[in-house]
Amino acid sequence: MTAGYLPAAVAFGVAAREAGLSVFEAVFMAATVYSGASQFALVGLISSGAPALVAGVSALLLSLRHVLYGPALAPSLRYIRGWRVGVVAYGLTDEIFAVALGRLRQRQANFGWMMGLEAAAWVPWLSGIAAGAIAGAAITKKAPVVAPALSFALPALFVALLVSLIPSDSRARMSGNRLASVGAILAAGTVAAGFYFAGxxxxxxxxxxxxxxxAGVCLKRWGNRGR
Amino acid sequence: MGADSPLLFALIGVGVYLTRVVPLALALRREDDSQEIDESDDAPGAMDGWLGFVGPSIIAALLVAAVLPEPGQDMWLELARTGAALAPTVAVAVLFENLGLTVLVGILSYGLASVVI
Structure with a gap:
């Protein structure tokens, strides 16, 4: 998990600096928002000059998927109580959810197990962002070809997140079927492209x-009706 | 960014945190009440039907906005570079489902495409 988080974290640090954020702002955003997709969305919207309200609403809409994670994991987290619930919830990212859901199917997790799992994501995420934000400018200054290449980290991360969010057979029950998800993605992409070209x-x-x-809900209902 | 950006980030952070902690706390309370919760009942129908699509849809929109050429750029040249970089990126994402590896391949592919095309 650490190996997966580090390159994306460094890329985020560089992207945040290129969007005009200071090192402190980049790390502060990571510590408070602590959601890769929302953070990249914020940086993308900030660099495009979007109003703070639009940036904030977009980031929050993007995080609505987290609503599904707690209830799905709750049967395996019965031993976690009180303030510990609040601490565990802070680190419930997409990747943590996916790993925990897979590992905890047959057993209960205690607070220490969840903390270990979440630390394996939190530490490389924040340290990688700090490293990218501090050293990114120097790297891109010495090797100008690196800058455009690093700028593709954002689309690449979105591709990775999109693929991970298209339900496989085992996750289809949670997120709708694959056809509906692909339909939702295509509809959203088409609408976004239309708005983009309209400025x-x-x-x-x-x-x-x-x-x-x-589009996703309609396709899902249509698919269910056909069965 | 202005001096108020940390406040904006903190407010968004509170919102993101609430989307994680409230459903988890409520679900654990239901567990406390000894109501057996089957996985199929975890997400109420409306959430399952709607929220499950919100994340992918917004990410798709962000991806489109991120890969389309900015005004002033050579549109077809930029689209060719982006297409050349996207193909291996998508392939690696589908094959390995590894976030870090996908980002790395994307960066390398686009860097290579920028030099070659």
Whole structure:
């Protein structure tokens, strides 16, 4: 997990600096928001000059998927109580959820197990972002070809997240079937492209956040009716 | 960014945290009440039907916005570079489902495409 987090974290640190954030702001954002997709979305929207309200709403809409994680894991977290629930919830990222869901199918997790798992993500994420934010500018200054290459870290991360969010057979029950998810993605992408070419990039994200789920729900109902 | 950006980040952070902690706390309380919760009942229908699509949809929109050429760039040249970089990136993402490896391949592919094309 650490190996997976580090390159993305360094890339985020570089992207945050290129978007005009200070090292402190990049690390502070990572520590408070602590959601890769929301963080990259914020940086992308900030660099495109989107208003703070649009950036904030987009990031929060993007994090709505987290609502599903706690209830799905709760049967395996019965031994975690009180303030520990709040601590565990802070680190419930996409990757932690996926790993925990896979490992805890047959057993209960205690607080220490969850802390160990979450630390394996939190430590490389924040330290990688700090390293990228501090050294990224120097690297891109000495090797200019690195800058455009690093700029592709953002789309590459979105590709990775998208693929991970398209339900496999074992996850289909949670997130809808594969056809509906692909339909939602295509609808959202089309709407976003339309808004982009109309010069309304930041609003396109919000519009896609509505159009995609509408298409997904319709496809899912249509698929269920056909069975 | 302005001096108020940490406040913005903190507010968003609170919102993100609430989306994690409230459902978890409520679900654990239901566990306390000794109500057997089957996995199939974890996500109420409305959430399962709607929220499950919100994340992928927004990420798709962000991906589109990130790969489309910015004004002033040579549109077809940029699209060719992006396409050349996206193909191996998507392939690695599908084959390995590894976030770090996908990002690394994406960066290398786009760097190579920028030099060659």
């Amino acid at each position: 309304q990039e930041s609003w396109g994200v919000l519009a896609a956040g509505v159009a995609g789920p509408v």
